[in-house]
Amino acid sequence: MKKLLVGMVVLLSVAGFVNAAEQAAAAPKATEPMGVTVDLSYTSKYIWRGFDILDNTGAFQPSVNVDLGNGFSANVWMSYAGPAGTTGADASSPAYASTSRVNRTEYNYTLAYNGAAYEDCPWKTNYQIGWRYYDYIDTQTKGSDLQEVFLTGSMPALLDNGVVPHFGVMQMWNAKSYASNGFTGGTIYLAGLGYDFTLDQVPELPMTFTWDIVYNDGVGADTVDHDWSHMVWGLSTSMTCPMTGAKVVPAVYFQNSFEETVNTQDELWASISYAFSF
Numbered sequence: 001m002k003k004l005l006v007g008m009v010v011l012l013s014v015a016g017f018v019n020a021a022e023q024a025a026a027a028p029k030a031t032e033p034m035g036v037t038v039d040l041s042y043t044s045k046y047i048w049r050g051f052d053i054l055d056n057t058g059a060f061q062p063s064v065n066v067d068l069g070n071g072f073s074a075n076v077w078m079s080y081a082g083p084a085g086t087t088g089a090d091a092s093s094p095a096y097a098s099t100s101r102v103n104r105t106e107y108n109y110t111l112a113y114n115g116a117a118y119e120d121c122p123w124k125t126n127y128q129i130g131w132r133y134y135d136y137i138d139t140q141t142k143g144s145d146l147q148e149v150f151l152t153g154s155m156p157a158l159l160d161n162g163v164v165p166h167f168g169v170m171q172m173w174n175a176k177s178y179a180s181n182g183f184t185g186g187t188i189y190l191a192g193l194g195y196d197f198t199l200d201q202v203p204e205l206p207m208t209f210t211w212d213i214v215y216n217d218g219v220g221a222d223t224v225d226h227d228w229s230h231m232v233w234g235l236s237t238s239m240t241c242p243m244t245g246a247k248v249v250p251a252v253y254f255q256n257s258f259e260e261t262v263n264t265q266d267e268l269w270a271s272i273s274y275a276f277s278f
Contacts, residue, residue, distance in 0.1 A: 014035045023065040035067040037277045045269035046079060047255060049170075049188055050113050050214060050230040051093040054101055058082040075110040092265045095182075095221035098168035103144075107135040127153035133175065146183060154194070164194045186218035186226075216262055229262040230255050246276035 016091035041061045046053040063077040081101045108270035112130030134146035154166040173185035199207060216229040236251035252273045 001114055003111070005278045006128065013057045034069060035277060037067075037271050037275055038067045039063045039065070039275040041273035042269060043269060043271040045264045045267060047080070047232075047267055047269060049219070050216065050255065050257065050259075051096055051220060051265060053093070053096055054081050054104060055091040055093070055096070057101065063071065071114045071152075073110075073112050073114065073253065075108075075112070077110070079104070079106040081105065093263050095224060103136060105138045106136055109133045109135065122157050123155065124157045125153050125155050141176075141180075142274070143174070143179040143253060145170060145179075146185075148172040165192070166193050166194060168192045169278060182221055184218055184220065184222050184224065186216070189215040189217065189220055195204060201258070205237045208234075208236050208238075210236075216259065220262065224261045225259055227259050229259040230257045232256075241274070244276065246274055249273045249275070267269040 003278060012132060027045050039062065041063070042058065044058045044059060045056060046059040046061075059082060060080045063075060065073060065075045067073050081104050110130055110132045112128050114126070114128045116187045117125050117127065126176050129151050130149070132148050132150065134148075136144045143215055148170050150168065150170040152166070152168040154164050156164050158165055168188070168190035170188040170190075171186075172188070174181070174183055190212055194211075195209045197207050197209070199205070211231065213231040216224060216227065218224055220236050232253055232255045234251060234253045235248055238247055238249045239245070241248055250270070253268070255263070255267040
């Protein structure tokens with residue numbers, strides 16, 4: 001009940017935040033046609049909020065996002081583990097050391113709303129608020145499933161040098177009260193920066209640099225400390241496939257792990273996605 005109340009507080013706080021942007025809130029929104037985006041992604045490691053979920057194993061992670069119009073969207077995201085790597089007591093993320101990779105097939109269902117506040121001032125904030133359900137489809141009980149409410153956002157006009165601050169707050173809990181998965185709910189706090197630039201050598205390839213630092217308030221297991229857990233550096237680019245018009249995004253990431261109860265080692269991984277819309 002306490003976790004649900006915290007989630008409600010997050011939602012109510014955002015409602016007040018939206019009301020602060022009176023002009024944006026009062027403006028009528030035209031009905032938009034439904035749009036669908038399919039993303040086919042592969043990652044060399046599945047690193048989730050600092051944890052190495054599959055212990056040095058890659059994953060195929062497709063998703064389907066449906067734009068419902070007027071800022072609302074629905075998303076289904078999937079993760080299928082690859083065959084390589086090891087899972088055991090020496091896993092880099094202790095909270096997942098004893099988890100069988102066979103049971104880590106994951107479906108996430110997300111409902112979200114995208115909006116903007118303070119649009120006519122430097123404090124302009126683009127935000128997303130939503131709810132997500134983590135469904136581990138290969139387990140025999142829903143006691144392994146998780147839920148969260150989240151708020152993420154960015155402030156594109158705050159700085160005048162192209163650097164864009166962003167933030168996130170995610171409140172998590174077990175989907176069922178009888179859960180026996182050892183998962184301890186709590187809150188994840190994230191802050192970071194993004195910067196878009198181009199290289200003179202390849203001006204047709206836009207580059208994006210990101211940096212995030214994360215505070216884990218006990219999410220993952222009862223052994224996880226309430227502390228700054230890690231920071232992640234990312235570099236990506238995007239290109240359009242000439243034959244299909246789809247967007248191809250390769251990326252590379254490096255994680256500095258601070259807290260050994262989340263991850264005992266630094267991590268380096270890469271990903272590539274192929275996305276198309278209709």
